[in-house]
Amino acid sequence: xxxxxxxxxxxxxxxxxxxxxxxxxxxxxxxxxxxxxxxxxxxxxxxxxxxxxxxxxxxxxxxxxxxxxxxxxxxxxxxxxxxxxxxxxxxxxxxxxxxxxxxxxxxxxxxxxxxxxxxxxxxxxxxxxxxxxxxxxxxxxxxxxxxxxxxxxxxxxxxxxxxxxxxxxxxxxxxxxxxxxxxxxxxxxxxxxxxxxxxxxxxxxxxxxxxxxxxxxxxxxxxxxxxxxxxxxxxxxxxxxxxxxxxxxxxxxxxxxxxxxxxxxxxxxxxxxxxxxxxxxxxxxxxxxxxxxxxxxxxxxxxxxxxxxxxxxxxxxxxxxxxxxxxxxxxxxxxxxxxxxxxxxxxxxxxxxxxxxxxxxxxxxxxxxxxxxxxxxxxxxxxxxxxxxxxxxxxxxxxxxxxxxxxxxx
Amino acid sequence: xxxxxxxxxxxxxxxxxxxxxxxxxxxxxxxxxxxxxxxxxxxxxxxxxxxxxxxxxxxxxxxxxxxxxxxxxxxxxxxxxxxxxxxxxxxxxxxxxxxxxxxxxxxxxxxxxxxxxxxxxxxxxxxxxxxxxxxxxxxxxxxxxxxxxxxxxxxxxxxxxxxxxxxxxxxxxxxxxxxxxxxxxxxxxxxxxxxxxxxxxxxxxxxxxxxxxxxxxxxxxxxxxxxxxxxxxxxxxxxxxxxxxxxxxxxxxxxxxxxxxxxxxxxxxxxxxxxxxxxxxxxxxxxxxxxxxxxxxxxxxxxxxxxxxxxxxxxxxxxxxxxxxxxxxxxxxxxxxxxxxxxxxxxxxxxxxxxxxxxxxxxxxxxxxxxxxxxxxxxxxxxxxxxxxxxxxxxxxxxxxxxxxxxxxxxxxxxxxxxxx
Numbered sequence: 001x002x003x004x005x006x007x008x009x010x011x012x013x014x015x016x017x018x019x020x021x022x023x024x025x026x027x028x029x030x031x032x033x034x035x036x037x038x039x040x041x042x043x044x045x046x047x048x049x050x051x052x053x054x055x056x057x058x059x060x061x062x063x064x065x066x067x068x069x070x071x072x073x074x075x076x077x078x079x080x081x082x083x084x085x086x087x088x089x090x091x092x093x094x095x096x097x098x099x100x101x102x103x104x105x106x107x108x109x110x111x112x113x114x115x116x117x118x119x120x121x122x123x124x125x126x127x128x129x130x131x132x133x134x135x136x137x138x139x140x141x142x143x144x145x146x147x148x149x150x151x152x153x154x155x156x157x158x159x160x161x162x163x164x165x166x167x168x169x170x171x172x173x174x175x176x177x178x179x180x181x182x183x184x185x186x187x188x189x190x191x192x193x194x195x196x197x198x199x200x201x202x203x204x205x206x207x208x209x210x211x212x213x214x215x216x217x218x219x220x221x222x223x224x225x226x227x228x229x230x231x232x233x234x235x236x237x238x239x240x241x242x243x244x245x246x247x248x249x250x251x252x253x254x255x256x257x258x259x260x261x262x263x264x265x266x267x268x269x270x271x272x273x274x275x276x277x278x279x280x281x282x283x284x285x286x287x288x289x290x291x292x293x294x295x296x297x298x299x300x301x302x303x304x305x306x307x308x309x310x311x312x313x314x315x316x317x318x319x320x321x322x323x324x325x326x327x328x329x330x331x332x333x334x335x336x337x338x339x340x341x342x343x344x345x346x347x348x349x350x351x352x353x354x355x356x357x358x359x360x361x362x363x364x365x366x367x368x369x370x371x372x373x374x375x376x377x378x379x380x381x382x383x384x385x386x387x388x389x390x391x392x393x394x395x396x397x398x399x400x401x402x403x404x405x406x407x408x409x410x
Numbered sequence: 411x412x413x414x415x416x417x418x419x420x421x422x423x424x425x426x427x428x429x430x431x432x433x434x435x436x437x438x439x440x441x442x443x444x445x446x447x448x449x450x451x452x453x454x455x456x457x458x459x460x461x462x463x464x465x466x467x468x469x470x471x472x473x474x475x476x477x478x479x480x481x482x483x484x485x486x487x488x489x490x491x492x493x494x495x496x497x498x499x500x501x502x503x504x505x506x507x508x509x510x511x512x513x514x515x516x517x518x519x520x521x522x523x524x525x526x527x528x529x530x531x532x533x534x535x536x537x538x539x540x541x542x543x544x545x546x547x548x549x550x551x552x553x554x555x556x557x558x559x560x561x562x563x564x565x566x567x568x569x570x571x572x573x574x575x576x577x578x579x580x581x582x583x584x585x586x587x588x589x590x591x592x593x594x595x596x597x598x599x600x601x602x603x604x605x606x607x608x609x610x611x612x613x614x615x616x617x618x619x620x621x622x623x624x625x626x627x628x629x630x631x632x633x634x635x636x637x638x639x640x641x642x643x644x645x646x647x648x649x650x651x652x653x654x655x656x657x658x659x660x661x662x663x664x665x666x667x668x669x670x671x672x673x674x675x676x677x678x679x680x681x682x683x684x685x686x687x688x689x690x691x692x693x694x695x696x697x698x699x700x701x702x703x704x705x706x707x708x709x710x711x712x713x714x715x716x717x718x719x720x721x722x723x724x725x726x727x728x729x730x731x732x733x734x735x736x737x738x739x740x741x742x743x744x745x746x747x748x749x750x751x752x753x754x755x756x757x758x759x760x761x762x763x764x765x766x767x768x769x770x771x772x773x774x775x776x777x778x779x780x781x782x783x784x785x786x787x788x789x790x791x792x793x794x795x796x797x798x799x800x801x802x803x804x805x806x807x808x809x810x811x812x813x814x815x816x817x818x819x820x821x822x823x824x825x826x827x828x829x830x831x
Contacts, residue, residue, distance in 0.1 A: 129786065130790075131790070131793075132790060132793065133790050134783075134786040134787045134789065134790035136783070165539075165794055167545070167549075167580050167791070167794075168535075168538065168539050170579045170580050170583050171535065171538065171576055171579045171580060172535060173579065173620070174578070174579035174582075174616060174617065174620040175531050175535065175576070175579075175613075175616055
C-alpha cells in the first residue's frame with residue numbers, strides 16, 4: 001500500500017508514473033491499475049444475479065465455476081476454466097450511473113462483485129428492512145449482517161452512562177456535560193499524540209492481522225462499494241460516522257460482539273510489544289501528553305511500516321478550526337485526530353451499525369485514498385469499531401486504555 | 411378528627427397555596443377502594459364527575475360532601491386513582507372557592523423556583539427514555555422534515571415547540587450521516603416562557619457543539635423577546651433568500667390563546683414553508699371551555715390515561731414521575747379553575763387533531779401523509795419501549811395525521827402540512 005503514491009484518488013491511472021511492483025498486490029479500491037481493461041456493464045447486467053443457468057434444472061448461479069461444479073451433479077460434462085498462463089489483462093468495472101464517482105474509468109472498481117454491490121447500495125432500491133430499527137438496505141447481505149447485531153449494541157457516554165438505544169444515546173450525548181468538557185479539551189490540546197497512540201492501541205484489538213508487512217495488503221477493504229469523500233465540503237463526520245468496521249467477512253474475523261472476553265487478551269498479546277512503552281502514557285493524565293510526544297513519534301514511525309489508514313486530516317482540521325501547518329506532521333495529525341477522535345467516539349457509536357455498507361466502505365476507501373505515504377500513519381478510529389463493535393470508549397473492548405484516560409487528553 | 415371543619419377552613423401555608431391536608435392513606439385507601447368494589451374500581455372518576463356535576467348545578471351540599479369524601483381518599487402518593495383524585499380535587503376546590511388564578515400563579519412560581527436546567531434536562535430525557543409520548547412526535551416530525559427538505563442545501567427550521575431541543579440531536583445526526591452532502595442548517599427556536607428562555611441559555615452552546623461534532627454546518631438562533639406566540643412576526647425570523655423553510659410546531663400551539671391561534675397559523679403560512687410538522691396531545695379543552703362539566707370530563711379522561719401511562723412507564727418510586735404529575739396539577743387548575751383572561755399567556759387549552767386540521771386548512775395548508783419510511787421508523791421506535799403503545803393510522807379520508815395510542819386510546823397526534831397550491 002505504501003508504495004502506491006501514484007494511486008492517490010485524483011490521478012488518472014493512465015498518467016500515473018510508477019510501475020507496478022513485482023509482487024502482485026491489490027490496489028487501493030477505486031484506484032485501478034493503469035493497465036487494466038475498463039468494462040462498463042449495464043445496470044441490468046449488474047443487477048442480474050444468476051446469469052449462469054443449468055440447462056437441466058434451470059438453477060441459476062452467479063459464477064460460471066459454480067455452475068460447472070453443479071453440472072457434475074447431473075453427470076454432465078463439466079470443465080473448470082484454468083487460469084490462463086499468459087498474463088490476463090486485469091479487468092476493472094465502472095458504475096453505469098452517470099454522476100456517480102465510479103462512473104469515470106479512473107475510479108473504477110476492480111472487482112465485479114464490488115461494483116455490483118456498490119451499484120445496489122448507492123443506486124438501488126432499499127428493499128431489505130430491519131424490523132428492530134427500521135433501517136433499510138439495498139443489499140441482502142448487508143441487511144443480514146446488520147440484523148445480527150441490531151439491538152445488541154450498547155453505547156457508552158463519556159459520563160459513564162450506558163444506553164441500549166441509539167436514539168437515547170444521541171440525545172443524551174448532546175445534552176451531557178461531558179460533551180462540554182470534551183470540546184474544551186479538544187481545543188486546548190494542540191498536540192495530542194496520545195490520540196494516535198490510542199488509535200494504534202485500538203487498531204490491533206480488532207485487526208491483529210494488520211500488523212504485517214505492508215505488502216500483504218491486509219488493509220485493503222476489498223470489494224467495497226466506495227464513495228470517495230474528496231469533496232472539501234464533505235463533512236468529516238460523515239466519514240467518521242460511517243467508518244464503522246466493515247462486516248466481519250471483510251477481514252475474515254469471525255468475531256462476535258457478544259464475545260468480547262477473548263478480545264482483550266488477544267489485543268494485549270499483539271499490542272504489548274509495540275505499545276508497552278506507551279501504555280503507561282495512555283493511562284496518564286493530560287499533563288503527560290507533552291512527554292508522551294516522543295514515544296508517539298516513535299510509534300508512528302513504527303506504525304508507518306505496518307500501514308494504516310486515515311481520514312483526510314484537512315477536513316477534520318477544518319471542522320475544528322485548528323490550523324494545519326506543514327511542520328510537525330505527526331503532531332498535526334495527532335491534533336486532528338484528537339478532534340477526530342473525540343467526535344468519532346460519539347459518532348462511531350452512532351454509526352456503528354452497518355448503517356449502509358456503502359458508507360462504511362466508502363469511508364474506508366476514502367481514507368485509504370486520502371493518504372499519501374507520509375500521512376499514512378493512523379488507523380481509523382472506527383476501523384476498530386466495525387459494524388459490530390461498540391464505541392471506541394470500548395465497552396468491554398479496550399482494557400489497555402481506560403476510558404477516562406481517553407478523556408484525559410481529548 | 412373533624413375533617414369537616416378542616417375541610418371548610420383550609421389552611422393557607424407559607425407558599426400561599428391552599429393546603430388541603432392530605433395524608434398518605436395507603437392502608438385506608440386500599441381498603442376503601444376494595445370496599446368500593448374491587449381493585450379495578452375507578453372510584454376517583456366517579457366521585458369527581460359527580461362533584462363536578464354538583465358544582466355546575468350549584469348543589470352546594472352535595473358538592474361539599476363529595477369534596478370531603480375525595481379529600482379522605484385522595485393522595486398524590488398513592489395509586490393512580492388516588493393521585494387523580496388528589497389533583498382534580500385541588501382544581502375543584504379552587505373552582506369552588508374562586509381561587510384558581512391565585513393557585514395557578516403560586517404553582518407556576520414554585521415550579522420556576524424549584525426547577526433548574528439540570529433538573530429539567532434530567533426530567534425530559536428520563537421521560538423520553540421510558541415513554542414515547544414525546545419521542546413519537548420527534549421521530550415523525552424529523553422524518554417528515556428531512557424528506558421534505560431533501561436536496562436542499564440551506565435549511566432553516568423554525569422550532570416553535572416545547573421540546574427544549576431534545577428533538578434536534580437525532581436530526582443533526584441524520585443530516586450528518588446522509589450519503590449526500592450535508593446541508594447547512596439554521597435553527598431558530600422561539601421561546602415564550604421564562605423557563606424556556608432560561609433553558610435556552612444552556613441549550614444553545616450544547617446544540618452548537620453537538621452540530622460541530624456531527625460535522626453539520628450550523629447556525630442557532632433563539633428568539634426570546636416574546637411573551638406570547640401571537641407576537642411572533644415573519645420579520646423577526648429573518649428568512650433569507652434561498653433558504654428552505656420548515657416549521658416545527660410541537661406542543662406549542664396549545665399554549666397560544668385560543669383567539670390568537672388563527673393568526674399564528676396564518677403567520678406560519680406567510681413564511682411559505684416547504685413543510686409544517688405539527689404535533690399536539692389529543693384532547694379537547696377548547697371547544698368546551700364554556701361548558702364546565704364537558705370540559706371537566708374531557709380533562710379527567712385525558713389525564714387518567716396520562717397518569718396511567720406514567721404509572722406503568724416509570725418505576726414506582728420515581729421522582730421524575732412525581733414531577734410530571736405535579737406539572738399536570740398546574741395544567742388542570744389552569745383549564746378548570748381559571749378563566750382565559752389570566753395574565754400568564756400559557757394557555758393549556760388543547761385541541762384535537764381534527765380541530766387543528768380545520769384551522770390549518772382554513773389558513774391554506776394541505777395535509778400530507780407521513781411516508782412509509784417514516785411510519786416504519788415510528789413503529790420501530792415504539793418497539794423500543796414497553797408494551798402498551800401502538801400506532802394508529804388515519805382511517806377516514808378527512809382524518810389527517812397519525813396517532814400514538816396508549817392502550818388503544820389515541821393520545822398524541824402528529825401531522826404534516828404543506829401550503830396548498
